Amino acid sequence: MNSIRIDSPTGIxxxxxxxxxKLNDFLSGVLxxxxxxxxxxxxxxxxxxxxxxxxxxxxxxxLRRPPFGAKDIKGGHDMGREFKILTALQNSGYKKIPRxxxxxxxxxxxxxxxxxxxxxEGVILRAKDAPKLINTVxxxxxxxxxxxxxxxxxNLHAIDIEAQHEGYPALINIGKPEGYIQRQIDGWYKRYLVxxxxxxxxxxxxxAWLKANMPTEGKPTLIHNDYKxxxxxxxxxxxxxxxxxxxxxMTTVGDPRMDLxxxxxxxxxxxxxxxxxxxxxxWLPGNMTRQEFADRYAEKSGRDVSNIxxxxxxxxxxxxxxxxxxxxxxxxxxxxxxxxADLIFGVKALSKKGTVSVDKGKML
Numbered sequence: 001m002n003s004i005r006i007d008s009p010t011g012i013x014x015x016x017x018x019x020x021x022k023l024n025d026f027l028s029g030v031l032x033x034x035x036x037x038x039x040x041x042x043x044x045x046x047x048x049x050x051x052x053x054x055x056x057x058x059x060x061x062x063l064r065r066p067p068f069g070a071k072d073i074k075g076g077h078d079m080g081r082e083f084k085i086l087t088a089l090q091n092s093g094y095k096k097i098p099r100x101x102x103x104x105x106x107x108x109x110x111x112x113x114x115x116x117x118x119x120x121e122g123v124i125l126r127a128k129d130a131p132k133l134i135n136t137v138x139x140x141x142x143x144x145x146x147x148x149x150x151x152x153x154x155n156l157h158a159i160d161i162e163a164q165h166e167g168y169p170a171l172i173n174i175g176k177p178e179g180y181i182q183r184q185i186d187g188w189y190k191r192y193l194v195x196x197x198x199x200x201x202x203x204x205x206x207x208a209w210l211k212a213n214m215p216t217e218g219k220p221t222l223i224h225n226d227y228k229x230x231x232x233x234x235x236x237x238x239x240x241x242x243x244x245x246x247x248x249x250m251t252t253v254g255d256p257r258m259d260l261x262x263x264x265x266x267x268x269x270x271x272x273x274x275x276x277x278x279x280x281x282x283w284l285p286g287n288m289t290r291q292e293f294a295d296r297y298a299e300k301s302g303r304d305v306s307n308i309x310x311x312x313x314x315x316x317x318x319x320x321x322x323x324x325x326x327x328x329x330x331x332x333x334x335x336x337x338x339x340x341a342d343l344i345f346g347v348k349a350l351s352k353k354g355t356v357s358v359d360k361g362k363m364l
């Protein structure tokens with residue numbers, strides 16, 4: 001298992017380079033003890049924020065910046081907010097996060113805000129690695145990994161968001177929990193309409209169903225909003241040991257079932273289509289099913305998830321909108337990343353899965 005190299009940084013994609021001299025000049029001015037960066041590489045995974053490895057003579061760091069052409073997405077890719085959340089989490093008692101180092105709002109360095117954090121050494125599992133893993137990772141280990149992923153989500157939702165820490169506001173202040181579900185439904189549908197490129201009636205129908213069947217909100221918690229295997233750093237010697245959770249871009253406070261639903265919408269199963277399997281390794285033998293995940297979450301958290309279908313369908317709808325936004329940027333020529341060229345088929349696939357799930361009355 002340990003011989004498998006997962007998610008190693010690579011050369012930087014054309015058009016996404018960082019000016020090393022500008023970066024070092026900035027860092028030497030604000031962090032005199034920060035060693036000069038001698039090498040920059042890029043992590044290849046993900047469709048949203050860009051992530052780079054910064055190597056110094058003594059330490060490795062990670063730099064996060066928004067994707068090119070993303071300034072038209074209101075409220076998205078807020079590097080300052082993500083940095084503040086990581087800083088606040090350091091004082092919450094939850095330890096599975098990388099240490100934030102510095103946030104730079106000044107856009108003269110690379111044309112956008114960015115931040116730098118500690119690199120947590122470990123394994124990050126991407127869905128594209130499934131062919132390497134399906135015959136090398138025992139189902140019993142995958143079971144333990146999926147259980148650890150579920151249990152850690154429960155732990156995230158147990159963080160005291162009202163606790164005050166000296167110098168830091170309570171985490172409840174990072175969002176507005178009252179009316180969260182309705183704002184999410186309305187907001188994501190508006191984002192879809194702004195980025196829409198094709199007529200997909202299923203998207204409009206799902207938005208209408210979500211609005212008509214809105215449940216009563218539960219007690220708010222911290223919610224990650226993008227919680228899945230490839231946002232976890234695992235212990236290289238024990239993949240069931242989670243060292244850190246990454247990508248806190250969309251973190252807020254609200255009904256934790258919305259977070260659970262998003263995770264389940266990523267949770268591909270063996271019978272799902274190839275596009276859905278591209279989200280996660282959860283379809284490999286040994287992983288819990290979506291329903292088993294929901295049942296374990298309910299048992300460990302004590303929360304009622306009997307209406308999980310609603311939150312699952314919301315997750316599918318939200319993911320479809322995110323994909324539509326990325327595809328819309330590609331269609332406008334704001335990014336030349338050819339991975340985005342066929343993403344419209346993903347919007348159609350997820351909206352179809354949501355429609356069938358509503359019709360059948362269960363997660364499909």
